[in-house]
Amino acid sequence: MAQKRQVRVGSQWMYARDAEKALSEALRVMKEEEGHHESFITKYVFSQDHKWIGVQYGVTALCFLLFGFFLMIMMRLQLGWPGEPFWVIKMFFHGDGKLLPEQYNQLGAMHGTIMVFLAIVPLAVGAFGNYVVPLQIGAPDMAFPKLNMASYWCYLPGGLVMLASMFLLQTKGGAAQSGWTSYPPLSDIASQGQTWWLVGMIFLITSSLLGSVNFIVTIIQLRAKGMTWDRLPFFVWAQFVTSFLLLLAFPPLEAAGVLQLMDRVAGTSFFLPSGLVVSGEVLKNAGGGNPLLWQHLFWFLAHPEVYVLILPAMGIVAEIIANNTRKSLWGYRSMVGASIFLGFMSFIVWAHHMFMTGMGQALSAFFQTTTMIISIPSVIILSALFITLWGGSIRFNVPMLFALAFLPMFGIGGLTGLPLGLATTDIHLHDTYYVIGHFHYVVAPGTIFAMFAGIYYWFPKVTGRMLNEKLGKLHFWSSFVFINGIFMPMFYQGLAGVSRRLYDGGIQYAHAKEAASATNPFMSACAVGLFLSQLPFIYNFFTSIKWGERVGANPWQANTLEWVATTSPPLGHGNFTTVPVVYRGPYDYSLPGSADDYLPQTTPEPGTVAAPVIAPAPVVA
Amino acid sequence: MEIPFTVHARPDTGLYNGKLGVWLFLASEVMLFGALFSSLILIRTGSTTPWPEGWKELHVYPAMINTFVLIASSVFVIMAWANLRLRKPKVARMWIAATLLCGFAFMGIKGYEYSLSFAHHHFPKTNNFFAIYFTMTGLHGLHVLGGMVVFAYFLTKGWSMHEHEYQRFTNRIEIVGLYWHFVDLVWIFLFPTLYLL
Numbered sequence: 001m002a003q004k005r006q007v008r009v010g011s012q013w014m015y016a017r018d019a020e021k022a023l024s025e026a027l028r029v030m031k032e033e034e035g036h037h038e039s040f041i042t043k044y045v046f047s048q049d050h051k052w053i054g055v056q057y058g059v060t061a062l063c064f065l066l067f068g069f070f071l072m073i074m075m076r077l078q079l080g081w082p083g084e085p086f087w088v089i090k091m092f093f094h095g096d097g098k099l100l101p102e103q104y105n106q107l108g109a110m111h112g113t114i115m116v117f118l119a120i121v122p123l124a125v126g127a128f129g130n131y132v133v134p135l136q137i138g139a140p141d142m143a144f145p146k147l148n149m150a151s152y153w154c155y156l157p158g159g160l161v162m163l164a165s166m167f168l169l170q171t172k173g174g175a176a177q178s179g180w181t182s183y184p185p186l187s188d189i190a191s192q193g194q195t196w197w198l199v200g201m202i203f204l205i206t207s208s209l210l211g212s213v214n215f216i217v218t219i220i221q222l223r224a225k226g227m228t229w230d231r232l233p234f235f236v237w238a239q240f241v242t243s244f245l246l247l248l249a250f251p252p253l254e255a256a257g258v259l260q261l262m263d264r265v266a267g268t269s270f271f272l273p274s275g276l277v278v279s280g281e282v283l284k285n286a287g288g289g290n291p292l293l294w295q296h297l298f299w300f301l302a303h304p305e306v307y308v309l310i311l312p313a314m315g316i317v318a319e320i321i322a323n324n325t326r327k328s329l330w331g332y333r334s335m336v337g338a339s340i341f342l343g344f345m346s347f348i349v350w351a352h353h354m355f356m357t358g359m360g361q362a363l364s365a366f367f368q369t370t371t372m373i374i375s376i377p378s379v380i381i382l383s384a385l386f387i388t389l390w391g392g393s394i395r396f397n398v399p400m401l402f403a404l405a406f407l408p409m410f411g412i413g414g415l416t417g418l419p420l421g422l423a424t425t426d427i428h429l430h431d432t433y434y435v436i437g438h439f440h441y442v443v444a445p446g447t448i449f450a451m452f453a454g455i456y457y458w459f460p461k462v463t464g465r466m467l468n469e470k471l472g473k474l475h476f477w478s479s480f481v482f483i484n485g486i487f488m489p490m491f492y493q494g495l496a497g498v499s500r501r502l503y504d505g506g507i508q509y510a511h512a513k514e515a516a517s518a519t520n521p522f523m524s525a526c527a528v529g530l531f532l533s534q535l536p537f538i539y540n541f542f543t544s545i546k547w548g549e550r551v552g553a554n555p556w557q558a559n560t561l562e563w564v565a566t567t568s569p570p571l572g573h574g575n576f577t578t579v580p581v582v583y584r585g586p587y588d589y590s591l592p593g594s595a596d597d598y599l600p601q602t603t604p605e606p607g608t609v610a611a612p613v614i615a616p617a618p619v620v621a
Numbered sequence: 622m623e624i625p626f627t628v629h630a631r632p633d634t635g636l637y638n639g640k641l642g643v644w645l646f647l648a649s650e651v652m653l654f655g656a657l658f659s660s661l662i663l664i665r666t667g668s669t670t671p672w673p674e675g676w677k678e679l680h681v682y683p684a685m686i687n688t689f690v691l692i693a694s695s696v697f698v699i700m701a702w703a704n705l706r707l708r709k710p711k712v713a714r715m716w717i718a719a720t721l722l723c724g725f726a727f728m729g730i731k732g733y734e735y736s737l738s739f740a741h742h743h744f745p746k747t748n749n750f751f752a753i754y755f756t757m758t759g760l761h762g763l764h765v766l767g768g769m770v771v772f773a774y775f776l777t778k779g780w781s782m783h784e785h786e787y788q789r790f791t792n793r794i795e796i797v798g799l800y801w802h803f804v805d806l807v808w809i810f811l812f813p814t815l816y817l818l
Contacts, residue, residue: 140622143638213645221626221638251649252656267746286748574622
């Protein structure tokens with residue numbers, strides 16, 4: 001009966017059996033605590049800390065952004081000066097420096113894929129969402145840290161598979177070359193690179209699935225005390241809606257990807273009609289498939305994807321505009337309502353990409369109507385942001401410049417979309433440079449500018465140091481001029497009828513020749529200029545990590561929790577030393593009667609006593 | 622700081638994190654299989670040749686047995702969860718094992734069915750009926766396999782959790798149960814649409 005013998009532990013007597021249990025429990029807890037002393041691998045490679053994962057996402061996505069841009073530089077050189085040899089093209093493809101048509105197709109497909117799936121979405125959601133959302137809602141981490149890690153480690157292999165297809169396969173037909181939309185039957189019979197594309201996409205879809213579940217659970221479950229739904233910063237709302245879009249729109253593309261993979265690997269004919277003639281011979285397959293099925297499944301994802309690209313951008317811009325006008329956001333509730341409505345509507349507009357496929361007038365009329373309706377919430381959000389500027393004493397710092405530029409640039413992108421959403425005008429504009437101009441205005445000077453705004457705004461949060469203001473302004477103004485130099489002439493080209501998929505930019509085509517040769521060299525020169533404009537940013541980014549001006553916890557004098565409830569950068573895994581409690585909305589700027597022109601969300605209403613757990617954020621000097 | 626609500630429900634939502642997470646995951650799964658069912662409908666209605674009749678081309682009886690096997694396993698996983706709630710972990714473990722066995726039975730019968738089809742020279746490339754049949758049942762089979770891996774983990778390495786984190790272990794069985802019900806439900810849709818119509 002040794003178990004029943006009593007032993008003394010500290011000041012207490014207990015049965016040996018109980019003491020043994022307590023000992024094993026204590027050992028387990030201590031072992032767990034030891035686990036918190038993280039090795040290099042668990043801290044920097046397979047990290048479960050949302051902040052570091054956000055940084056991993058951000059840096060990887062920025063590299064892909066630069067690489068995607070580099071692919072476009074090669075395309076633009078070819079478009080501006082068709083058939084001329086260039087040493088960058090020679091370095092990349094090991095040829096004579098002249099771009100071949102099939103190489104141009106690879107560049108086009110990979111530019112689109114990399115920019116959308118590997119650069120912008122991971123930057124907007126993976127990087128900003130991961131880093132900022134838990135901090136803004138007062139959560140110690142994401143709800144599922146391991147899933148968060150898995151999400152990044154699905155994204156990276158997906159990206160590497162895409163890159164590998166560019167570098168490994170040049171002798172076997174090269175990377176995917178059926179456009180980022182991968183329309184069959186072309187993609188079904190394309191060279192090996194397309195299979196790699198599909199495998200890469202399946203990795204990326206898995207990554208976004210894990211991420212979106214995590215974001216939604218985090219925002220619903222881990223909001224700090226007092227952080228009610230109407231006190232959430234608009235950025236968090238934008239990420240919330242975005243996550244729903246990712247969660248529900250990506251699976252149909254996964255299904256489509258599986259079907260196309262079956263077509264390519266198992267010899268099925270989901271997307272191959274009967275009697276398809278390839279290179280003069282009838283294809284020996286069962287047939288009976290439907291190429292339009294792919295387009296439906298693809299655009300069911302890819303239209304909500306447009307809002308995945310734009311909503312986080314709107315969220316970032318809203319935060320920065322409220323902060324730098326020192327005013328409350330005008331119409332916060334309307335903006336939240338508009339983004340939820342936008343999310344719903346984005347699921348029923350997809351076929352406006354397919355007006356020219358012959359799907360029938362009734363369907364066209366339906367999708368044209370929903371498309372016109374979905375422009376309303378975007379206009380509400382944009383108008384609210386514009387009205388917020390009214391009467392504010394605006395601080396023109398670098399993040400604010402980018403945020404301000406976002407407004408008219410996205411405005412141009414949005415308004416030029418209306419003629420494309422109407423089936424009749426789309427007949428003329430479809431598949432011309434007008435379309436390219438339209439969506440690049442939304443995504444490039446729109447979303448990417450908002451991303452830059454976010455980088456300049458939250459850089460002190462991540463590093464504790466400011467980015468250089470002068471280099472930032474140089475970056476902004478040169479980028480702003482050159483990016484318009486690239487995309488504005490596209491509207492003219494498109495209206496003149498220049499098709500978007502011409503390898504020589506259109507100079508061989510009588511109807512396109514005049515418009516193309518008048519504008520293409522200028523646009524290509526602007527593209528090179530835009531590339532050079534990024535150099536100050538890259539230099540600034542790396543030098544400021546080490547030598548930037550040190551700042552306190554809240555350099556922008558903002559209200560939201562990431563600035564007021566923790567240090568910059570937040571110390572370690574867990575974000576907050578004390579649990580923040582929220583007493584007010586995120587945009588209480590310039591309230592009459594208060595001493596400062598900002599009131600942090602952790603400030604209690606006058607007359608009430610602050611809960612003692614709130615410590616003022618220590619300042620890193 | 623600890624992540625809150627990993628085990629116990631948040632008062633205003635009434636859910637613990639994992640349960641909400643799995644419901645969201647299932648929502649995305651609905652979209653995945655929904656897209657495949659939509660594809661089936663589109664390809665079938667757009668077919669220019671007469672669509673093969675499932676009950677003539679496929680093997681209805683093994684599939685019907687499989688339907689009952691899966692339904693039974695859904696009951697078993699509930700029994701496991703209920704017994705955990707009643708603080709009878711040993712009984713619960715038996716029910717988990719029974720669920721896993723059902724998984725094996727399903728996969729075995731499914732494999733037998735595939736072999737019958739292959740023996741008749743029916744492959745995915747034969748025609749679009751078999752293409753969608755193999756794709757959908759194959760993807761469903763992968764989901765069954767995924768569930769089986771999880772059940773096997775709970776029977777072996779994951780079992781010890783019930784000793785020191787009982788509630789969390791019970792939650793895990795609830796969550797895998799939700800997933801398992803979904804996999805069952807997909808089959809209940811697949812069986813009539815592919816085999817009977």
